[in-house]
Amino acid sequence: MIEGLNKIFESRVRLGIMSVLMVNDWIDFNTLKELLGVTDGNLASHINGLEKNEYIEVRKEFVGKKPKTSFGATKLGKKAFKEHLTALENLLKKNT
């Protein structure tokens, strides 16, 4: 960890997932996939990683007969993301 930067957010996809979840309460898998422009497998593995760290929570529901999976950021996840943002901003201030 360099000066408060969170290793988990080193991946662009994970950073992207958290950005979207900061401004949306719940978002489903397909919308997230479209927004980030990644493949199913890629997105699923990064979601797993974030879930393991308890940064996001998963909600499964049925829309008609189709299962729909939605994701939301946890308090812990939001806090971690904000700290990461502050660290990024501080680093930029220092370097300019």
Added chain:
Amino acid sequence: MDNTKQHLESLSEIKNLMERSSKFISLSGLSGIVAGITALAGATFAYLRLNFYLNTTSFDRYTTRAISSTDLTTLTIELIGIAAAVLIISVSAGILLTIKETKKNKQSIWDKNSKLLLINLLIPLCAGGIFGLILIYHQLFVLVAPITLIFYGLALVNASKYTLNDIKYLGILEIILGLISAVFVGKGLLFWAIGFGILHIVYGTLMHFKYNRS
């Protein structure tokens, strides 16, 4: 430094994703320009019809008294027809240009955000439109331009939370213009041409160069 560049890229990507996922940002500036030009054409046409029937462009209870009630009905229907044509042309052009813009931004034209935008725009807008028609029914013509401008402005301010924030300032300008036009009764057409014509063209041009040009 390479790191700095990387961090800057991260930050701008975060901002971009937050906007793209929570707001409908694919408004087309060109559609504002088209709407403005259509409104100006409509206003010119309305001006000619008013001159033809009333020999003046002031459409109020004094000038309308000079003509027969059949003529007044025909004139009212013609003016509503012109307004409806302007509305239909600008809305269709707006939808087409917006669809084009969504493709560029990889946004969907019909998603949660565009629905929120539309419903928040339509509630004040429909209220204002119906109010305007009721005023015409009561022959309170002088209030139609102020009311439509004010309600349109309120609709834009209300909808601006779900799209580009700049729309809010256009809304505020429309409200101010509507209030001023309520003071200068009888000059409705002029204010209408400024509010729906000129402001749209100016704003559409600004938006086009700020967001869409690429």
